[in-house]
Amino acid sequence: MKNYAYVMAILLLIVNCKDINEIKPVNSLKSTLKDNFYIGTAMNESQIEEENPVVTALISKEFNSITAENIMKSMFIHPAKASFDFKLTDKFVALGEKNNMFIHGHTLIWHSQLAPWFTEIKDSTELANAIEHHIKTIVGRYKGKINSWDVVNEALNEDGTLRKTVFLDVLGEDYLPMAFKFAFEADANTELYYNDYNMTHEEKRNGAIRMIKRIQEKGIKVDGIGMQGHWGLEKPSIEDIEKSILDYASLGVKVAITELDINVLPSPWDLVGADVNQNFESSKKMNPYPENLPDSIQTKFAKRYQDIFKLFLKHQDKIGRVTFWGVNDGQSWLNDWPIKGRTNYPLLFDRELKPKAAYDSIIALKLKQRSN
Ligand code: 9MR
Numbered sequence: 001m002k003n004y005a006y007v008m009a010i011l012l013l014i015v016n017c018k019d020i021n022e023i024k025p026v027n028s029l030k031s032t033l034k035d036n037f038y039i040g041t042a043m044n045e046s047q048i049e050e051e052n053p054v055v056t057a058l059i060s061k062e063f064n065s066i067t068a069e070n071i072m073k074s075m076f077i078h079p080a081k082a083s084f085d086f087k088l089t090d091k092f093v094a095l096g097e098k099n100n101m102f103i104h105g106h107t108l109i110w111h112s113q114l115a116p117w118f119t120e121i122k123d124s125t126e127l128a129n130a131i132e133h134h135i136k137t138i139v140g141r142y143k144g145k146i147n148s149w150d151v152v153n154e155a156l157n158e159d160g161t162l163r164k165t166v167f168l169d170v171l172g173e174d175y176l177p178m179a180f181k182f183a184f185e186a187d188a189n190t191e192l193y194y195n196d197y198n199m200t201h202e203e204k205r206n207g208a209i210r211m212i213k214r215i216q217e218k219g220i221k222v223d224g225i226g227m228q229g230h231w232g233l234e235k236p237s238i239e240d241i242e243k244s245i246l247d248y249a250s251l252g253v254k255v256a257i258t259e260l261d262i263n264v265l266p267s268p269w270d271l272v273g274a275d276v277n278q279n280f281e282s283s284k285k286m287n288p289y290p291e292n293l294p295d296s297i298q299t300k301f302a303k304r305y306q307d308i309f310k311l312f313l314k315h316q317d318k319i320g321r322v323t324f325w326g327v328n329d330g331q332s333w334l335n336d337w338p339i340k341g342r343t344n345y346p347l348l349f350d351r352e353l354k355p356k357a358a359y360d361s362i363i364a365l366k367l368k369q370r371s372n
Contacts, residue, residue: 040065160207
């Protein structure tokens with residue numbers, strides 16, 4: 001009898017300890033989502049330079065994956081044909097390694113923020129050699145350190161056809177398999193992605209699928225598709241996001257949600273007859289929340305993030321990584337695009353680096369899962 005009571009007491013203790021672990025306050029995105037997918041952020045130059053220790057600490061506490069927002073684009077990393085600048089990228093990679101993070105490289109072949117010398121090449125062999133040198137030098141330098149790469153970024157038009165770029169002009173569509181092949185030859189173990197925006201739009205989605213299939217048919221490896229999540233409060237619909245995740249996954253590749261942010265400001269394109277080049281800076285209509293976000297929108301914003309993450313969790317077997325395009329509202333590119341100088345609120349941390357209701361809404365999803 002005495003023994004029985006003793007065993008029961010031990011058992012109760014074990015059960016209680018388990019409960020205690022489960023209700024222990026979850027204290028970061030990365031610990032909350034650790035069994036689901038990597039959770040990442042884009043880092044700007046100041047963050048890579050670790051200028052603000054509070055931001056540095058926040059990044060390592062909350063995120064287990066990082067992407068460089070700008071410094072690895074060709075105009076910065078390969079500014080002249082014969083010279084590379086790896087100073088900041090080396091720091092970025094060292095920072096990721098120190099914190100044991102999944103490091104994503106953005107981006108190798110992109111028509112924008114393109115090193116100007118690329119555009120001067122008119123000969124196909126010369127351009128192919130330049131692409132090979134560009135990709136192999138960069139991917140090779142970080143072999144075994146950078147875990148995945150956006151090999152090609154934004155190669156598609158909205159109707160799913162290939163965008164007119166210097167690469168397409170000189171090499172035709174062969175530049176696409178070529179880029180993936182060179183990246184594979186430089187590091188066979190890093191994951192190779194195609195990354196683009198509006199990937200939930202039907203025509204563009206079909207174009208992306210055609211393009212990836214053509215690369216795969218040549219026996220060239222594509223590991224994943226990055227769906228840039230530059231989304232709004234209403235659009236794209238959860239159904240469209242879900243259909244896209246499923247369609248891309250059916251190509252046998254991983255899906256990453258990249259560049260996630262939710263724009264809460266009105267779009268000039270929704271105004272009938274609006275000219276984006278017009279000067280909207282002083283317009284109250286286009287910059288409605290210069291001081292703070294009204295509670296009603298804050299609530300809607302939190303619900304939107306919750307709905308999106310609920311979907312991501314549902315498809316966690318297909319999603320390897322979810323990356324926000326920045327840490328806090330103050331640094332977001334959406335304060336300056338498509339209209340300069342607005343006050344936007346697209347991320348999970350506010351201008352004072354405090355987590356917003358949207359942050360709690362994501363954590364709450366997991367707490368709910370655990371208590372079920
Ligand atoms: O966030 C980036 C911003 O700081 C740059 O000025 C801009 C230049 O095009 O690029 C932004 O990041 C883009 C990313 O590299 C590719 N997808 C679209 C992103 C937003 O424009």
